[in-house]
Amino acid sequence: MMKKKIKNMALAFLLLFAAVIFTSCSAEEKDQTYDKPYPVPVYDISFFDSGFALSYPCGSYDDNSYDYNLMCLVDYDAKAVIPMCSRPGCGHTGRENCAAVKNYQASLVYGGTFYGFITGEDKQIDSTTRRPTIDIVASNIDGSNERKFASVEGMIFGLSRVPRDSSMFVYQDCAYFPVYVSDMINGIGSAFAEYHFIRLSLKTGEITDLGIIASGYGAFVTTLGATAEKVYFNATYREENIELSDFQSTEEYFEAIENAKVIEKFLCMNLSDGAISQVALPGISFSSRIVANTYFYSDENGFYKYDLLTGETKKLHEHPCNEMYYVTDDRLFYTCDEENISFSHALTDESTSVIPSRTDSVNFRPFKFKDGWCYGNAAGLLDDKGIAVMAYCREDDYFRKENCELTAVSFND
Numbered sequence: 001m002m003k004k005k006i007k008n009m010a011l012a013f014l015l016l017f018a019a020v021i022f023t024s025c026s027a028e029e030k031d032q033t034y035d036k037p038y039p040v041p042v043y044d045i046s047f048f049d050s051g052f053a054l055s056y057p058c059g060s061y062d063d064n065s066y067d068y069n070l071m072c073l074v075d076y077d078a079k080a081v082i083p084m085c086s087r088p089g090c091g092h093t094g095r096e097n098c099a100a101v102k103n104y105q106a107s108l109v110y111g112g113t114f115y116g117f118i119t120g121e122d123k124q125i126d127s128t129t130r131r132p133t134i135d136i137v138a139s140n141i142d143g144s145n146e147r148k149f150a151s152v153e154g155m156i157f158g159l160s161r162v163p164r165d166s167s168m169f170v171y172q173d174c175a176y177f178p179v180y181v182s183d184m185i186n187g188i189g190s191a192f193a194e195y196h197f198i199r200l201s202l203k204t205g206e207i208t209d210l211g212i213i214a215s216g217y218g219a220f221v222t223t224l225g226a227t228a229e230k231v232y233f234n235a236t237y238r239e240e241n242i243e244l245s246d247f248q249s250t251e252e253y254f255e256a257i258e259n260a261k262v263i264e265k266f267l268c269m270n271l272s273d274g275a276i277s278q279v280a281l282p283g284i285s286f287s288s289r290i291v292a293n294t295y296f297y298s299d300e301n302g303f304y305k306y307d308l309l310t311g312e313t314k315k316l317h318e319h320p321c322n323e324m325y326y327v328t329d330d331r332l333f334y335t336c337d338e339e340n341i342s343f344s345h346a347l348t349d350e351s352t353s354v355i356p357s358r359t360d361s362v363n364f365r366p367f368k369f370k371d372g373w374c375y376g377n378a379a380g381l382l383d384d385k386g387i388a389v390m391a392y393c394r395e396d397d398y399f400r401k402e403n404c405e406l407t408a409v410s411f412n413d
């Protein structure tokens with residue numbers, strides 16, 4: 001009897017202990033923002049479950065300190081911009097030792113950890129050649145406990161604007177991004193560059209170079225988007241080397257560059273093995289975007305969505321649409337230029353609704369929907385300090401009211 005009771009108590013304790021372990025594990029690991037069946041884009045604003053991180057240009061023209069950036073957090077509940085610095089009494093002005101003043105090439109919050117991509121020390125290749133590197137630092141979300149997490153050769157050309165353009169994706173505990181690798185020879189940047197596509201494990205810091213996307217003189221690669229299988233690129237480069245030193249004047253040099261043959265390719269790379277191939281998709285252009293395993297495109301008869309995993313195509317609209325469509329939180333936003341109407345299309349239930357237009361001068365583009373609120377860029381809207389980092393409104397109002405009331409949020413100093 002006694003023995004049985006002890007055994008039961010031990011079992012109950014074990015179950016309780018297991019439950020505690022289970023909940024703490026799942027709470028830490030389950031990041032709903034990135035829990036999708038496709039690579040989720042990271043922009044110049046990085047989203048996570050309770051808010052987002054952004055780099056905010058600060059300083060003043062008076063003391064020439066305008067060139068520093070503050071890493072800030074916006075909490076969905078607080079709806080305020082808070083510097084990522086926990087030092088008591090810090091004015092976050094850049095003239096002091098402020099943890100938030102950092103010029104990151106890119107940043108990301110994942111699983112409760114902040115990852116900053118910052119210029120590292122050049123790697124010496126030989127006596128005349130150096131190669132830029134990127135250090136990836138990890139810290140708590142308040143900027144404390146910063147440590148070096150990983151390092152990779154090359155540069156990231158800052159992440160592009162939310163919610164339209166992205167060159168970094170998070171998928172299954174890994175971040176994927178292109179790096180621009182170009183050497184400095186005797187202190188002068190080489191015109192030759194290679195773009196490599198990198199996988200970074202956000203758990204272990206392991207870096208995998210999946211391969212070269214494109215290389216050449218004046219090479220430039222734009223990421224168009226990614227599916228669960230492939231990432232898509234537009235690449236331009238010259239095969240011919242044109243050096244300033246070969247010309248009598250800079251005008252002749254620029255003329256030669258302008259007249260040089262530029263090769264343009266649409267390429268895709270397998271996420272699994274890095275194999276690269278040419279893309280043949282209808283109407284693909286530099287402005288095309290791929291997100292949520294889907295490619296959207298227009299022809300003269302309409303606007304379509306093309307499922308890149310199944311090959312299925314569906315017509316969304318009877319007119320061609322503006323190429324500046326975007327997807328956020330499983331919703332596609334697109335505009336028919338012919339009718340001058342904007343639409344929201346839910347990718348989950350495939351319902352489409354008209355978005356009431358604004359008749360004021362504010363151009364509000366939502367980038368996040370959360371708990372009945374909608375957050376976005378609001379060009380033309382200023383708060384009482386004359387600046388606005390972002391604006392927000394009620395989700396219902398956004399979909400139902402013309403000129404719905406927006407609240408502008410600026411840096412809370």
Ligand SMILES: [Zn+2]
Pocket residue numbers: 083085086087090091092093097098099100
């Ligand atoms: Zn500070």
Ligand SMILES: [Zn+2]
Pocket residue numbers: 317318319336337338339
């Ligand atoms: Zn139309």
